[in-house]
Amino acid sequence: MSTDFFAEELPPPSASLGLGAAGICEAFPFHLGVDGDLRVVQCGATIARLIPQLHERPLLSDIFEARGQPLPRSFAAFGTISHRLLRLGCRHREALVLRGQFLPDASLTHLLFIGSPEVNDLARIVELELSINDFAAQDMVNDYLILLQTQQAALADANHMAEALELLNHDLEERVAARTKSLEEANIALREQMAERARIEQELRLAQKLESVGQLAAGIAHEINTPIQFIGDNLRFVAESLGQLEQVYTAMEALRTAAAERPEAVELSRAMEAADLDYARSEMPNAVAQGLEGVDRVATLVRALKEFSHPDVAESVPTDLNQAIRTTLTVARNEYKYVAELVTDLAAELPPTPCHVSEFNQVVLNLVVNAAHAIADVQAQRGRGTITVTTRRAGPWCEVLIGDTGTGIPEAIRERIFDPFFTTKPVGRCTGQGLYLARSIIVDRHKGELSFTSTVGQGTTFLIRLPLTPAGKEAA
Amino acid sequence: MYGLVNGAIQDLIIHAHGEAAWERIRQRAGVTAPRFIAMTPYPDSVTADLVAAASAELQVTAEQVLEQFGQWWLSYAASHGYGPLIGTIGHDFVTFMANLNEFHDRLRSMFPRFAPPRLVVEVLDEHRFHLHYHSHRLGLTPFLIGLVRGLGQRFRTEVDIRHLQVRGPDHDHDVFLITHHRQEA
Numbered sequence: 058m059s060t061d062f063f064a065e066e067l068p069p070p071s072a073s074l075g076l077g078a079a080g081i082c083e084a085f086p087f088h089l090g091v092d093g094d095l096r097v098v099q100c101g102a103t104i105a106r107l108i109p110q111l112h113e114r115p116l117l118s119d120i121f122e123a124r125g126q127p128l129p130r131s132f133a134a135f136g137t138i139s140h141r142l143l144r145l146g147c148r149h150r151e152a153l154v155l156r157g158q159f160l161p162d163a164s165l166t167h168l169l170f171i172g173s174p175e176v177n178d179l180a181r182i183v184e185l186e187l188s189i190n191d192f193a194a195q196d197m198v199n200d201y202l203i204l205l206q207t208q209q210a211a212l213a214d215a216n217h218m219a220e221a222l223e224l225l226n227h228d229l230e231e232r233v234a235a236r237t238k239s240l241e242e243a244n245i246a247l248r249e250q251m252a253e254r255a256r257i258e259q260e261l262r263l264a265q266k267l268e269s270v271g272q273l274a275a276g277i278a279h280e281i282n283t284p285i286q287f288i289g290d291n292l293r294f295v296a297e298s299l300g301q302l303e304q305v306y307t308a309m310e311a312l313r314t315a316a317a318e319r320p321e322a323v324e325l326s327r328a329m330e331a332a333d334l335d336y337a338r339s340e341m342p343n344a345v346a347q348g349l350e351g352v353d354r355v356a357t358l359v360r361a362l363k364e365f366s367h368p369d370v371a372e373s374v375p376t377d378l379n380q381a382i383r384t385t386l387t388v389a390r391n392e393y394k395y396v397a398e399l400v401t402d403l404a405a406e407l408p409p410t411p412c413h414v415s416e417f418n419q420v421v422l423n424l425v426v427n428a429a430h431a432i433a434d435v436q437a438q439r440g441r442g443t444i445t446v447t448t449r450r451a452g453p454w455c456e457v458l459i460g461d462t463g464t465g466i467p468e469a470i471r472e473r474i475f476d477p478f479f480t481t482k483p484v485g486r487c488t489g490q491g492l493y494l495a496r497s498i499i500v501d502r503h504k505g506e507l508s509f510t511s512t513v514g515q516g517t518t519f520l521i522r523l524p525l526t527p528a529g530k531e532a533a
Numbered sequence: 534m535y536g537l538v539n540g541a542i543q544d545l546i547i548h549a550h551g552e553a554a555w556e557r558i559r560q561r562a563g564v565t566a567p568r569f570i571a572m573t574p575y576p577d578s579v580t581a582d583l584v585a586a587a588s589a590e591l592q593v594t595a596e597q598v599l600e601q602f603g604q605w606w607l608s609y610a611a612s613h614g615y616g617p618l619i620g621t622i623g624h625d626f627v628t629f630m631a632n633l634n635e636f637h638d639r640l641r642s643m644f645p646r647f648a649p650p651r652l653v654v655e656v657l658d659e660h661r662f663h664l665h666y667h668s669h670r671l672g673l674t675p676f677l678i679g680l681v682r683g684l685g686q687r688f689r690t691e692v693d694i695r696h697l698q699v700r701g702p703d704h705d706h707d708v709f710l711i712t713h714h715r716q717e718a
Contacts, residue, residue, distance in 0.1 A: 179617030188623050189639070190632050199639055202621060207572065207643075210614030214571045221568070 081169070084193055087155055089170040091117050093132045098167070103191045108149055121145040124154065135159050135168055144175065152184045173198055179206055256477050260494070271365075271415075278362040285359065289352040296345045306338065361387035365418050373503065375409030376417070378455060378523075379448055385421045386446065393429035393444055396436050397461070402447040410455040410523050416498045417523075420507075421446075423491040424459040424519050431463025431517060442516075453525050454505075460518035466511040475507075499523070534580045535647070536569035541609040542583050543569065545602055546591075554590060562586035571613070574646045577670065596675040603679020607687060626688040626713055627662065630654050630681075650677070660713055663697070667706040674700075674707055681711060689716045 081088060082101050089111075090099025097120065100111045110120060118128055124144035129135045139159045147153040157172015176182055176198055189199045316322045329335075361384040386399060393399060425444060432442035442462035449456050466474060470481065477493040499507040503523050511517035546555045559567075562582040569575065584602070588595040611619050622636050623629030630652070637649035650668035657663060666677055678694055685692030691714045698708035 179621065183617050183620045186624060187621065188628065188632060189621050189636060190623075190628070194635075199621075200643060203618060203639055203643060206615060206618035211572045213614045218568075218570070 075163075084195075085171050085173075086191060086193055087157075087173045089117070089155075091135075091159075091168040091170065093166055095132060103187070104155075107153060107185060107187075108147060110149060120148060121155070122148060132168070136161070139168075143170075143172075145170070145172070150185070152181050176202060263494075274362045274365070278359040281355065281359050282363075285352055285355050289349060289356065292345055292348045292352060296342065296349065299341055299345065303338070306334075358387060361385075365415075365422075373411040373413050376412035376414045377407075378410050378412065378417070378457065379403040379405075379407055381412070381414050381418055382421055382446060382448065382457065385418045386425065389422050389425045389429075392426050393432075396429055396433045397442045397444045400443055400445045402445070404447075404449045407448050407450060407455060408525060410525055411503075412523060413498070413502060416502060420495045420498050420521065421457070421459065423495050424521075427491065428459060428461035428463060428517070431461050431465075434464050445518075450525075451522070454522045455525055457521040457523075458518055459521075460516060462516040465513035465515055466509070466517055467513055471511070474509075534575055534577055535571065535644075536573045536575055537571040537610065537613070537615075538606075539569040539575055539580055539583060540571060540613070541606050542580070542587070542602055544609050544613075545605040546587060548605075549601075550591065558583065558586045558590045561590060595672075599673065599675035600679035600682075603676035603681075604683040604686075606676075606680055607683050626684055626690040626692070626715070627654070627656070629684060629688065630662070630664065630711070631656075662711050662713075664709040664711050665706055666700075666709065677707075677709075681709070685713065690714065691716060 076084060078099065086101035086103035088099075088101045089097050089104065092098045095117045096114050097111055097117055098114055100108075105111050108120060122128065122145070124146045129138060139161060142156065142158055145155040145157075147155075154175040155170070155172045156175045157170055160169045160171060161167070162169060173192065173196055174181075174185065174187070179202055182202060189202075192198050313322050313325055317326075364381075364384045365388045382401075382403065386401070390399075425446070428444045432444070436442065439462075445458070445460040447456075447458040447460075449458075475492050475496045496507050499505045499521055505524060506522040507519065508522075509517055509519045543555060543559075546558055562579070562585070564579065564583065584595050584598050587593075587598045591598070607619060610616075623632045631654040634652045634654075637647075637652070641647050641649060648669060650666060650670070650673075653665040653667075655663040655665065664677075664681070666674065674696070678696075681692060681694055684690075693712040695710040695712075696707065697710050698704050698706075700707045
């Protein structure tokens with residue numbers, strides 16, 4: 058700074074205005090006073106505390122070295138660097154570097170170095186054991202340090218918050234992932250529930266349909282039963298009457314022979330010939346007998362239909378399984394009679410078995426129909442097959458075996474045949490519910506077992522095991 | 534108060550009583566943010582609510598909370614990035630106390646919303662001084678007492694504090710007599 062500035066803009070400095078040594082020490086705690094021999098003859102209290110050697114009036118160059126350029130070797134040479142910023146590094150304290158400038162005093166016999174420690178971070182201040190009152194009040198170093206410290210702390214705070222934010226982000230991502238997974242699981246569960254519901258609805262529809270069909274069958278059976286009853290009665294009446302008429306015919310024939318010449322007898326003979334009465338006499342008993350047989354078969358079918366479609370009760374009741382099987386086979390006859398012979402081996406000593414008979418009938422029907430289908434699939438190659446139905450007692454179980462000589466079940470699908478909606482048959486031929494329901498009825502409803510053995514190309518045998526007592530399975 | 538102060542209360546409670554206690558106190562005080570931003574000014578009521586909630590939750594008086602907080606304050610600030618700055622205030626108990634006001638003044642010049650108390654040290658002799666405490670806030674003398682005790686610990690100095698003059702209708706500020714003896718190393 059040049060004094061010319063004052064000369065031009067302001068009144069010239071007063072010669073009497075000076076700080077004096079004490080004022081300089083107060084205002085510049087790091088100042089140095091250097092004499093013509095370049096010895097430090099004065100210094101601020103703070104710098105004197107930091108560099109005790111200064112008390113011994115050392116040569117400036119013994120204590121300091123100029124950073125970036127050499128110190129002038131003579132007092133006069135300092136004139137070339139006065140007013141320029143200098144960095145004086147202390148030879149005795151590495152951390153201490155003074156920044157300032159040399160100024161000549163008014164008498165031009167001394168130099169004053171006005172400056173303060175170079176501070177880039179607070180660590181250096183701490184290292185130098187400086188405190189804020191070591192600096193002059195007007196020195197901006199303190200403010201700079203505070204700002205620096207605050208900035209660093211704020212930066213640390215920001216970093217900390219950024220880390221926290223990152224953690225939160227990570228946590229959020231994990232929570233979103235967990236939530237997504239949970240939603241996906243819920244979605245899967247929901248889809249499974251919907252599929253289960255659809256299956257149950259289909260089962261219900263099927264059950265309702267079966268119930269309707271059963272009711273209808275029972276109604277029709279009841280309606281058919283009455284006319285069948287009187288058709289049978291009438292046919293038996295006709296059969297009895299035919300016997301009586303034969304006696305009348307024999308008497309009439311004797312009369313006709315005795316009066317053969319009479320015109321009435323001739324007319325009678327002609328009429329008998331025209332009516333082919335001899336043929337009628339020989340065939341009518343057969344016709345009536347066949348009619349009665351047919352009526353009996355219809356009556357049997359109607360009875361079976363009524364039994365088969367008998368509404369079930371909540372509790373299982375002791376049941377003659379052989380009779381139930383016969384009834385079911387009667388109802389199912391139309392399904393197998395064109396493709397298979399039926400062989401039954403029903404154990405005579407089979408005890409009554411606790412059973413929901415209507416549901417059991419449905420299982421037998423399903424298995425027999427499946428057997429017929431399996432045989433039908435190979436009928437073209439092998440001709441009619443055989444369905445064998447066997448009952449037997451095996452310890453605490455009653456066993457029912459339904460075997461066929463059909464296609465057999467391929468190994469690959471054996472694990473799945475009891476799954477709901479699983480079928481290998483064309484759409485419309487089967488719902489895929491038969492075996493699933495069969496297993497459900499036998500295993501869940503009766504606490505029994507349903508299994509099978511199968512050989513591809515030879516056939517399949519299903520084994521139903523029903524406990525003879527309600528706790529039969531546990532007893533077994 | 535700047536967030537640094539509230540953060541120190543949070544830190545003290547977590548340090549002394551655990552995260553769960555802090556959560557209860559935070560909720561009781563109606564503070565929604567999980568942490569405070571150091572250089573953000575918060576209403577004084579937040580600090581007051583935290584002290585009241587801590588008092589209720591920990592079954593101690595508000596004065597005890599404040600004194601404990603005052604004792605904790607410097608070590609918290611020092612361990613949260615302000616250690617070197619605090620180090621420049623002074624290297625012994627008396628110097629630190631004497632420079633504290635100037636330090637506050639400098640802070641106030643840089644942070645307009647910083648409203649520190651005025652602390653004047655009147656040295657009586659080598660081991661005693663009067664501490665004149667002027668504050669526009671009421672009820673924080675326990676904090677100052679805690680702070681002085683904390684400083685004594687920091688500089689290994691035994692400190693005795695006597696409240697000579699209580700701020701009231703007749704006095705505009707508090708005066709404490711501080712007696713101090715540096716402990717032998």
